[in-house]
Amino acid sequence: MYGPIQQEDAFLVGLYLRDSPNREYWEDGRRVSVCDQRIGESCLHDLRRVPTARYDKPYHTLAFYLPRAALDAIADNANAPRIRDLRYEPGAGVNDLTISGLGSLLRPALSHPDQANPLFVDHVLLAVGVHVAQTYGGMRPMSRPARGGLTPWQERRAREILQANIKHGVALKEVARECGLSVGSFSHAFRRTLGVAPHKWLTEQRVELSKEKLRNDGLSLSCRIPQ
Template sequence: MTEAYGQRLGERLRVENAPAIVTRALRTADMAVTEIRCDNPLPGMSDPIQREDAFIVALNFRELLNREYWEDGRRASVCDLRAGESCLYDLKREPRSLLEQPYHSLIFYLPRGALDAIADEANAPRIRDLSYKPGAGVNDVTISRLGSLLLPALSHPDQVNPLFLDHVLLAVGVHVAQTYGGMRLMSRLARGGLAPWQQRRATEILRANIKGSVALKEVARECGLSVGYFSHAFRRTLGVAPHQWLIEQRVALSKEKLRDDGLSLSDVATECGFSDRSHLARAFRQTVGVSPGAWRRTLKR
């Protein structure tokens, strides 16, 4: 069992409470994120983490001055880390730090199997290694923003949509693979459709926003595509435009809600992301062929 996330990681870094989220969005490997916080550390070296073919990315929320970092038993660097900077670590090199200042970090766990799966689904060559300077901080805005989305979820994981958590952690993995591993998308995109990982991510984002709204450019950006190319590739892969696909998902959800006689049509519309009952009626009739009221009466008969 890995020591690189959750309470086992907390023990290595001398904290009692280490909340973690694990995603199984990739079938062959888990990814995870752990929150580590210590306001009054006892000076000393962090305990070694069991060696494995995996990487961790630490997003730091506190400034650390003259921080000492060690790899393979040797001091690798002494440098300042600013709040908001990220550091990469290779768990094959037994990374350790001198813990003598208060620290607060999000630590993302990326095993080799996860990086391989990400590359495979992108139809890209597998990544051999990640490019980073041992112990040095990087101002990675993407990691910082994705990490900020996860902090509330670590406090109340039962209140967050699992699709959202899978999406954010997968986005971290893809970003690391592209930015530090040099992963580049290849021929599968040339055929005009979405790669499997892009299709999964796009539909997860849309489903996660089924009751609200999401800008098409945001979904396209998460897939690494321009808005125009994404719209074309989405239609080619799923047979309909993104907005139409989302409407179909809302109509499917409304069918489930209409089985509850305690919900009015206005309530159903609100629950399913439509602006009002008229909006629900138009979309429902276009998709199903009858009005929601008529469909509900048919159920009763």
């Protein structure tokens, strides 16, 4: 038996990582479905409706948690009306290739969190939220003037923070906050200014740092070799 989950204004998106046959599902205390969940399928849950499921076999899922505040922030950043509800069939699995693809990108990071790049994880989670908002919430951005990149002080501050955390990484929201921007606005402005996403830029800096270290180590070695 799985649930009930605490009631709150939020959604869960479950990605099934193994088959779950004959799963019974309830919302608001009423059984609404009995169906087979297949590996790679996704299922949406409105936590305001107290979703509950019964499993008679082991199951394995990856769950994305989307609180109302996150969906509001996504809509605000897209200059779109805020989302009231998500459209889904209770308990039914959907073959959403975007969610399964994004989930596969996250699984290595979850298996080895000490090696995960926080900026990359933030980008994937943001992509999941935007996809859900558009596909199941009907979010459609309104027209707006094209936005520019980072101001000189924002670019300088972003570089400082990223370079200071070049070994272990830093959460995207922390860099965005230091620049006075939302995560989405910062990501867009950073890419427009520097030509790549923040996590990609940080990876490139790590590569350059490694190359510089190799060059310096090689020079030190050559200096020690007798002529």
